[in-house]
Amino acid sequence: MNRSKKLKNNKSNIVYNIVAYSSIILFSVFCLLPFWLMVAGAFTDESAIIQNGYQLFPKKFSLAAFDTIFAGNRVLNSYKVTVLVTIMGTTLAMILTSMMAYGLSLKTIKYRNQISFYVVFTMLFSGGLVPWYILITQYLKLQDTIWVLFVPYLINPWYMFLLRKFFTTIPESLIESAKIDGANDFYIFVKIALPLSLPALATIGLFYSLFFWNDWWLGLLFVNDRRLQPLQLLLRALVSNLSSEVQALNPNAKQGIIPPAYSVRMATSIITIGPIILFYPFVQKYFVKGLTVGAVKG
């Protein structure tokens, strides 16, 4: 009796293993497929794409797309904009976010609950897109400036509360003893709270960097000037208005030569996603930590 049950279970467990392994492998392939298409498309000869469409296994290899991208300075310029926005945005966001999160993490602050609610309420209700848009364009006059690409997103309430959660794990006694030694609050924040929370700061900083790197909403709404176009917006332009945008990539190209529009899209995508893939093995654990500590928030 027992033995037959064991046999049955063995069989069932073999079935389980087959189901588990095959679904994991299938889903992994599904996740990788778009990346593969991107690489294959970027290195395919343009005439082959026009004739046969994009293919996962291209027959005619070509580097023309990358030549086009690097011939002009438009992609390079967009790259600069994105890098600048990511660095400035992340730095400023980290300063504002950590200072606010630290204040809200202290039990000695009487109005911390009121201020928390002040922030939470913005997560519950918003004035909607239009008033926000008009504020930024008509009153703050930020459109077509570098500032508009990060200032409206300087504090993400989710990240702020996540950071507050990290700060609350700092032992109160540590802060108290520093106070007795005569340290002021800002000194304690810089010399004690921040160094103790480095992994948490790295996590939040990476979330912000990814956010600013990938954002195209602010650019779409507020930037018309090509010189201020971040990479993500350039990608968008390459999809929507193909030939003229690709022409603009390399104004020096001879008239009459058709630029490799289809492979250029893929090549620009690869360049955009490049730094993320490069850093991914090193930063993945911070993102995992952020997700699991923030648990379900975010």
Added chain:
Amino acid sequence: MSTVLCEAGHSQKKVKLKKNGILYELMKNKIIYLMMLPGILFFFIFAYIPMVGVIMAFKDYNIKKGIFGSSWNGLDNFKFFFSSGDAFRITFNTVFLNLLFLIFSTVISVALAIFLNGLTRKVFKKVTQSIMFLPYFVSWAIVGIITQGFFASENGAINSFLKSINMEPVNWNSSPELWPIILVLFYIWKWCGYNIVIYLATIAGFDTECFEAAAIDGASKFQQIRYITIPLLKPTIIILTLLQIGKIFYGDFGMFYSIIGDNGILYATTDVIDTYVYRALRLMSDFGMASAVGLYQSVMCFVMVFGSNLLVRKYQSDAALF
């Protein structure tokens, strides 16, 4: 701070009064409050001032006259929106698509997290989990390009494959009924890895004794999942689901706009509130209606977030927003 202390020395009564006062607290912790001030100002400017702007929904907005100078027109903006038939379509699309996303991504993420957790080959587990998490890092703009790569009618990879095996190519660009499926596919692609991280962490926290005892008693792996893993996962699934339901009236603009773009033929099944507001604002410059629709969405979101949060708090109070 020093002035407060000085006064405290002078008279005891004054101290008692001051200790409960706002000024006393602000002075005592002035450095902390100064540190929070930039953040407080940020939310005031970019979140609270626009809230005043909701009055635009009841106005015939004129750029020259400004928000306060424009004349009131009562509920005309709303009437126009609700009588156009667009209201039902975009509300339905937003809710329906979000429900599809929620159901498919939850089922797939939970299943894969359970399967991944059971793996004994550590390297295989690490590599596959990393692959699944990777799409989370890809921007929607790139997803838009990938969409074109696969689903363009002219030279998309799928059609070129169909042609190569002598099958009829699909006319994607004029088939609105197919795009909800494509949207679900990309949603799964981008978000399942993210959900898997959360579910895996939850499963890793379970007591392994349960599973060992069950195995000794002769429970097969399927039975262990059915009777132990899933019941233990239930609170996490419920909370993640409730939080998603809170956002059900919110359409991810980046996703919809980069995958669908300005292809009007596909609006029937894919136009959501956010893309509609964007078009009303940027293409039609209909500020009044755009802000009316925005307000409608904000109110619906508020109700849903508030309601779902009440339920979350019942299940697990520390996961609640407030």
